[in-house]
Amino acid sequence: MQYANPTVTQDEAPEPTNEAAAARPGHEPHAATSFDPSTLHAVDDTPIAEDERTTVFEIRGLTARYSGAPAIRDVTMDIHSGRVTAVIGPSGCGKSTFIRCLNRMNDLIPGFTTEGKILYHGQDLHASGVDPVAVRRRIGMVFQRPNPFPKSIYENVAFGPRVLGMRRDLDGRVEHALRRAALWDEVKKRLRSSALELSGGQQQRLCIARAIAVEPDVILLDEPASALDPIATASIEDLMHELKREYTFVIVTHNMQQAARVADRTAFFSLSGEEDGGRSGVLVEYDATEKIFTNPSDKRTEDYVTGRFG
Ligand SMILES: Nc1ncnc2c1ncn2[C@@H]1O[C@H](COP(=O)(O)OP(=O)(O)OP(=O)(O)O)[C@@H](O)[C@H]1O
């Protein structure tokens, strides 16, 4: 199956597919704050209780495997709206695997399987009838390396809305997304230039604009600043502060100062031994960021945040 979410990687082809073109043509977006679960489901609408509204994801006993080998094991946590949630932990503990589960991006990998449940606004993301393209329209993603399409700045931002049939006032939509991503002033005079001419930091803000343009509910970021210099990194962090009331952000970062600066809540993952001698990622501790960094409950978290982890 091909995916045409505007936030897919460059390798995954920016050309519209039939599936994406059929993804609700003429369907107008919902404001990020008034999520309509029917936009996810092809066949069934389950009523959402009012008190679940602020819980965006309920992750229950999530185990994710590549060809049978678990990368994360039995992860249970909730992610709330209007907040920045950081995921930290040593290399290989399954941070990328975890956030890619949240918009079913791992479905693209042969041999990838999951157990457990991810409820998104109360809806099981893996239920039959859930359209993965619609999932990725609601839950956008920004990757470690900026990956603009080899097209103009304008086309990078306009691509997603166009594919989704959000054609009304496309110029206005592009401008709005670029303004929200704090890039407009730098590019407004060269919208038709290639996106590849932009600096790394500008390209990453363009990728954020591209994600914003389809008015998602959640934006997942996997180490979005690791290839950027400190100034570009600061501008991405400022952006998250600025936008967090409108979007729910989940960010993977290796950089603990960054997690401390941007995140309201932080999840610490670590590696744990499996019976067969292998290792898989487990959620050790999840709490207010300040608590994780200043007074963690688990010794493993403390060792990691104080740099004693080997
Ligand atoms: N496409 C894949 N196929 C097979 N195994 C994979 C794949 N992607 C990740 N893995 C394995 O899953 C485990 C977790 O990897 P993952 O990339 O999620 O970790 P991570 O915490 O994001 O690491 P890093 O900090 O280095 O980015 C690792 O053992 C990795 O080798």
Ligand SMILES: [Mg+2]
């Ligand atoms: Mg990773």
